Amino acid sequence: MSMIEATRAAGRWSVWAAAAVTLTLSVGCGQEAAQFETPEGCSEETGTCEAEVFVNAEEFEFLRRQGALVLDTRAEATYATGHVPGAINIKWSVFAKPDFNGILYDDAETLQTIAREYGVNDEQPVLIYGGGGSSESASGRVFWTLEYLGHENVYLLDGGFDQWTGARFEAIEAGVNEAVAGDFTVDLQPQRRATIEEVEAAIEDDTIRLVDTRTIEEWFAENLRDNPEGGHIPEAVHYHWENVLSEDGTLRPVDELRAELEALGIVDGTLAIPYCQSGVRSGFFYAVLKYLDYPEPKNYDGSWWEWSRDEDTVKVVEERE
Numbered sequence: 001m002s003m004i005e006a007t008r009a010a011g012r013w014s015v016w017a018a019a020a021v022t023l024t025l026s027v028g029c030g031q032e033a034a035q036f037e038t039p040e041g042c043s044e045e046t047g048t049c050e051a052e053v054f055v056n057a058e059e060f061e062f063l064r065r066q067g068a069l070v071l072d073t074r075a076e077a078t079y080a081t082g083h084v085p086g087a088i089n090i091k092w093s094v095f096a097k098p099d100f101n102g103i104l105y106d107d108a109e110t111l112q113t114i115a116r117e118y119g120v121n122d123e124q125p126v127l128i129y130g131g132g133g134s135s136e137s138a139s140g141r142v143f144w145t146l147e148y149l150g151h152e153n154v155y156l157l158d159g160g161f162d163q164w165t166g167a168r169f170e171a172i173e174a175g176v177n178e179a180v181a182g183d184f185t186v187d188l189q190p191q192r193r194a195t196i197e198e199v200e201a202a203i204e205d206d207t208i209r210l211v212d213t214r215t216i217e218e219w220f221a222e223n224l225r226d227n228p229e230g231g232h233i234p235e236a237v238h239y240h241w242e243n244v245l246s247e248d249g250t251l252r253p254v255d256e257l258r259a260e261l262e263a264l265g266i267v268d269g270t271l272a273i274p275y276c277q278s279g280v281r282s283g284f285f286y287a288v289l290k291y292l293d294y295p296e297p298k299n300y301d302g303s304w305w306e307w308s309r310d311e312d313t314v315k316v317v318e319e320r321e
Contacts, residue, residue: 036169038062048125053143053291054158054251057167060127063155068125069182071118073138074161078131082172084164087129088179090118092141092280101305102278104145104193111149112186119179120146125153132160132249134242140284144299150187156287159250192286194273194298196306200313202273203235209266210236211274213285214304218277221317225277227308231317233275237264241274241281244288251288258292266294275300275307 039058042049047066049059064070070087072079079089094114096102105111120126126146130139139156146154157163165172194202202208212232217223219238221230232238243260246252266272272289274282279301289297307313 036061036065051155053156053287055127055155056158057163057169060129060155060157060164061167061169063125063127066125068127068155069119069121070127070129071142072161073128073130073142074135076176080174080176082174084129084161085170085173086177087173088119088177090142092138092145092283094118095145096278096301102280103302103306104148108149108186108188111188112184115146115149115151115184115186116182117179119182120151120184121182122184123153124182125155126151127155127157129157129164130160132162133245136160136245136249137241137281137284140287141280142283144192144279144283144286148189148192148299149184150189151184159248162249191296192298194275194300196300196302196310196313198298199233199273199275199300199302199307202271203233203314207269208271208273209264211264211266211272211282211285212236212238213241213274213276213282214238215240218304219318220320225304227277227304229308229315231308231315232304233307234314234316236275236316237266239264239285241276241285241288244285251291254292257288261292269295271295272297273300275303277303278305279303 038044039049039062041051042059042062049055049063051059055063064084070084071090072083072087073090073092076089095104095111097105128139128142130136143154143156199210202210210233212219215223216238218225219232224230244251244257272294274285274297276282279299282303283299286297286299308315
């Protein structure tokens with residue numbers, strides 16, 4: 001029994017299940033759709049794939065056709081000109097408190113209301129994609145947010161939108177889709193989010209590695225980004241988040257990434273806490289750490305925006321050699 005059949009039998013998700021079937025039937029004039037076959041590692045019987053965290057274009061399309069919710073994290077204008085059929089546009093910042101530059105709302109009820117507004121359901125898988133390359137960080141931030149809210153079935157499209165269009169599954173869709181309200185129940189997972197107090201404690205803990213995922217200019221306080229002070233958190237190591245990407249925007253080989261991280265002291269058994277300016281770039285790095293099978297990482301959503309504004313925190317400023 002497929003996922004769609006199972007949910008119909010249970011009397012749930014009839015709206016998104018039916019929509020998923022409809023979307024696979026439309027191909028734009030002049031565009032030849034690629035013949036689609038079930039990817040290796042995916043099951044038509046269960047409607048699932050073995051992949052975790054990141055999925056390739058074929059796995060993404062399989063799950064989409066099985067009825068997964070698709071979230072597009074690109075700019076609204078870009079999304080409106082063309083997107084994966086059925087995708088809902090979402091800004092990573094909708095879950096963050098206004099004027100706090102990335103820090104999430106504190107109460108579960110508010111976060112739950114927002115997630116439901118974008119069509120998130122309890123048992124429905126969520127597929128997230130962005131624009132690829134340097135713009136892909138927003139997709140990782142949404143991934144981390146939904147994981148923090150307790151959703152256990154969230155995936156990122158490796159390489160972003162261009163990987164899907166390059167596979168020519170179906171014509172892209174223009175316009176704006178309105179989400180059907182979901183029924184997602186938030187179950188906050190504090191082990192996935194670092195507070196400023198936890199980051200301060202991590203400075204003195206050899207089993208924890210703070211990872212600064214910003215640019216090298218931000219690390220050396222050469223680019224303050226409107227913060228009152230520059231520099232970095234004590235004992236942090238620097239690893240620009242874009243280093244994980246290859247030229248086509250997909251992830252670099254696992255062995256290469258692990259070797260680079262191990263050289264920084266991020267080894268098996270290390271709890272990594274990435275941060276950036278507002279927890280967006282580090283949100284993507286959080287997803288990469290999970291993909292690489294490191295212990296449950298924590299994203300610091302307050303990041304340098306919060307750290308630089310706290311008078312009691314230590315800021316380290318170094319000069320380039």
